[in-house]
Amino acid sequence: MPVRPTLARRHLVVAGLLCTFASVHAGPPEGKGPPHKEHGGKGGGPRDKGESMHERRGGRAGDRRGGGPGGGGGSVGGGGGGTLVTAGISISTARQIAVDVGIRPGAYQPLPPGIRKNLARGKPLPPGIAKKMAPPAMVARLPSYPGYEWRIVGTDLVLVAVATLIIADVLFDIF
Numbered sequence: 001m002p003v004r005p006t007l008a009r010r011h012l013v014v015a016g017l018l019c020t021f022a023s024v025h026a027g028p029p030e031g032k033g034p035p036h037k038e039h040g041g042k043g044g045g046p047r048d049k050g051e052s053m054h055e056r057r058g059g060r061a062g063d064r065r066g067g068g069p070g071g072g073g074g075s076v077g078g079g080g081g082g083t084l085v086t087a088g089i090s091i092s093t094a095r096q097i098a099v100d101v102g103i104r105p106g107a108y109q110p111l112p113p114g115i116r117k118n119l120a121r122g123k124p125l126p127p128g129i130a131k132k133m134a135p136p137a138m139v140a141r142l143p144s145y146p147g148y149e150w151r152i153v154g155t156d157l158v159l160v161a162v163a164t165l166i167i168a169d170v171l172f173d174i175f
Contacts, residue, residue: 084122087159087169088143094157094174101137108175111154119156125165129153 087094099105110116111129118126125131134142134150134157142150148168151158157171 084161084166084168085145085148085159087157087171089171091171091174094142094171097138097141098157098174101135101141103135103138103175105175108152108155111156116154116156119153119158119167119170121167121169123167125151125153125158125160125167 111119115126115129130153132152133139134152139150145159145168147162148159149162151160152175155173155175157174159168159170160166161168
């Protein structure tokens with residue numbers, strides 16, 4: 001005749017299994033491992049949310065300082081003379097300005113993906129790519145900052161420091 005386990009023994013086995021299951025599905029310690037999506041993990045790119053590269057990397061649209069249309073565009077960055085301004089305008093507003101001045105969607109060819117990855121805030125403009133000045137009618141409606149100019153690079157609108165050709169901000173897929 002088989003021996004039945006006692007009720008206390010069953011509870012002990014179930015508790016042991018629950019502890020094992022819970023430890024397997026627990027998240028990594030703070031600061032270790034990849035973040036979970038609900039806690040600020042990687043999400044869609046800037047073209048999914050209508051935000052600039054600065055906003056996607058932690059800046060907030062409402063945290064802009066300074067004047068100009070579209071909510072300002074104060075300086076961001078730290079230390080000495082290495083501060084860069086932000087675009088101070090959303091992607092949707094920039095697209096609307098482009099349409100209003102007569103630039104039709106699809107008028108510009110996108111950059112190859114490998115070169116486009118190099119368009120990032122704080123990096124120099126990649127060499128050897130076609131960089132066009134934004135049309136004067138469009139520049140007149142975009143926020144202006146001393147020492148910076150708007151350029152069209154592929155289908156993106158880029159704010160560039162004139163003296164150093166360092167990218168201050170990128171607005172993806174405008175054209």
